Amino acid sequence: MQQLTRTLHREWDNLVDRLRWGHDKPLDVANYIGFGREDYLYLTGRVLRDRGISRNERDQLWHNVVNNFKRFNSREVTDARVEITWGEHTLARTTDSEGYFHVEHYCAPEDAPHFDDMLWQEATVRVVETPLDGKVDFVSHSDVILPREAEFGIISDIDDTILKTDVTSRFKLKTMMHTLLKNAGNRRAFEGVSDFYEALQGGPDAKGYNPFFYVSNSPWNLYDLLLDFLHLNHLPRGPILLRDFGLPAEDTVQSFKTHKADMVDKILSTYPRLPFILLGDSGEHDTDIYLEAAKNNPKRILCIYIRDVQHEARAQRIEDLIEDVSTINVKLVGTYTEAAAHARGMGWIV
Template identity: 35%
Template sequence: MKDRNFNTMGIFKKDKLQIINFQSYGSANRLYVRGRAIEDENIDLDQKGIFNLMQNTWKRFETDEIRNTAIKITLSNGKSVQGTTDDDGYYLIDEDINGLHDLANDEGWVNFELSFTDTNLKREILLKNKFPGEMLIPSEHAKFGVISDIDDTILHTGVVSSLKWKVIINTMFKRATKRRQLDGASDFYMKLHHGKTGDEANPIFYVSHSPWNLYRYLQLFLKTNNFPKGPLLLRSMASFRMRKKNDEKPQKQREISNLLKSYPDLPFILIGDSGEKDGDIYQEISTLFPGRIKAIYLRSVNDAKRMARIENLFVDFKDIPFLMVNKTKEAIAHAKDHGFI
């Protein structure tokens, strides 16, 4: 049974409501916003101790969603857009709105405010029902975008370990602020973000198979380790339970395809690891979107069988610059040689 706070009379006290915004991406005329409405579980990401870390992990996945409720997005110019959460508390608002570019800062971020509009909730709401949100519009100075995996690409995870035990242990027993990045990764990404001229503001998109429940955890890891700020695109827990159709593409591939379709004039660099299916996905993406991929970087993993498969997969891959990355300095040198940084 879920832990609850009790008042002095022993009656259950309900948690306050909140709206979480997942940093997303749009364009000068497209508002594309995602997030989730859930009860506040009072998760402290700075807590120490095994018990507290395990409790936080439980709270991340044992969420109480606010289902099928009305919400509103209010832009800084006063315009507003209505939306509704689904059965799992998620919302996706995809609207055509002119003039969004005028609301963006120098890096391309558009700030807005989210709020509940359902007067029947009759529940205490955090932050006076004013929740911050933001969405990225790539800068007009951007020369390319970067789409990067997270696990074992920039974050030591252990996705190739037997039964994924390292993933479970790392997530449950390590604070986000104590997780290690792969050596030099944030420096490489900052160089890609600034580009060859130093002021390109090339957008960075982080795509992972991890569930949205880990959004704040991963967001804190990226911030703590000085990675460029960028949309973090994850998946719902429900998708883990759903049986995939034979012709259905992986979630990561669908997210990448959506990005390339959203920015038809922007080429992309793809970064992943050799442990899972990144190589297969990136090859297919380069075929489906000819001329759009500038380079592919795959991190080496400590698994001889998987490495041999990737090397064989790319043996005849000649049209797009490709590098198997053992150390980040190799990727930096390669990017300099090709004029990316």
């Protein structure tokens, strides 16, 4: 199924390229929230033709179908020259076959950009040339989170951890229907998740700003929908780290595990002195990934909270894993009220 889907996607793109559909649309840049330190920047973006997505949380079914079709029928711009300005540094990149550019920039401490003390900073993204348009000057901006005085960081899964997706259902069509027919306004968050996440962000005195990072196997095409979902449900804003390709529940288990594990490792290595709380669900392999991260980063993982998806066999597997790791704090919770009570008892939230 995976190979067939990729083949059909590639053939469709080739047909569109030959007919030049969408190439008359203006340029656009999908800017994804980045993260880093003053001496390090991790940033991804995508150069596209403007898809004309006009969204409102009260959109009707037809609007949702059209917008989601546009999200997955993106017209990426290959071989576009992009310049990313970060402080005093300007970094040149060329987009790949899917229109993505990637920045992972290190610099010596003495050459690090000088920023104010604000948690959020900004990188300027400038498209300077494309094969079709020639020389251009299209400027946009990407937000970048630079945690400084945090007490701990939080890494959270999205699907069936904060967002109801039915990704664990035997009927994968339910997941596809959520993806294709709904918008951010009629997707549902789990009860109590907003209060718990806001409390984690505030920390033990409710005045902090502990950074959130979201890791998901959803494709980048859904980024704007997920960002709107966080905002509408009063969930902390933070980088949303998605995958290059595929609808939810498509690719192999190994691919899923590799993406999430890589992103968790990237975040932990970026902030080596910061402890973390990890949140996921029992539906996929979050527990396995988080336990491996905890083993590789001794004493840095304060707690792993796993939301029970109410599947007996899956819950039993998680309980068996927990029994095997007495040195790692793992909690299988039925509700976020239960998780909040434990975190409060540990002194992490008020």
